[in-house]
Amino acid sequence: DAKTTQPNSMESNEEEPVHLPCNHSTISGTDYIHWYRQLPSQGPEYVIHGLTSNVNNRMASLAIAEDRKSSTLILHRATLRDAAVYYCILAYNNNDMRFGAGTRLTVKP
């Protein structure tokens, strides 16, 4: 199974951009790259996903490397409410996802 590697934790200042990296060197051609986040005491929520091209939505942007072996989730202006654990996940053909430890993002005022 293709796995992802993320830093355990990152810090950011409020209203500054945040770049959360993810390595997935064994990704296969049909794997989608998903990002979810989990706020304290809540279930995970979907952030964004992509296959090959960069993606933008109201929450974030996803930059995917040309060889697809890495990706970066970009929060354009971090707020205190963005403090959460962010998971980078590869979704297989049957949509099964394996959640790793994720990156714990701390946002400082």
Added chain:
Amino acid sequence: EADIYQTPRYLVIGTGKKITLECSQTMGHDKMYWYQQDPGMELHLIHYSYGVNSTEKGDLSSESTVSRIRTEHFPLTLESARPSHTSQYLCASSAGTSGTHEQFFGPGTRLTVL
């Protein structure tokens, strides 16, 4: 906002009791999942279903069982609760089985077995 609900949100129960955690979604999704998550730890997939009358075990061995008699309902049952079952249980659903479909999560049930 996702239309997926879990009850109860919190449950404290004694050892040996039978419990059922409820999960319902109103989105008509075929695929549903149960995950288990200890505090500060990773989510582990324990059960999933492709649709009515379909149930599969996930990666993490669990003493719980599930059923899928209706599309919208995916309850999880523990026949005899033990302290080792203390954890958070998260239910999720998705519209399809390809990697392009996002999963919608419920708020979770935090179970404590004394």
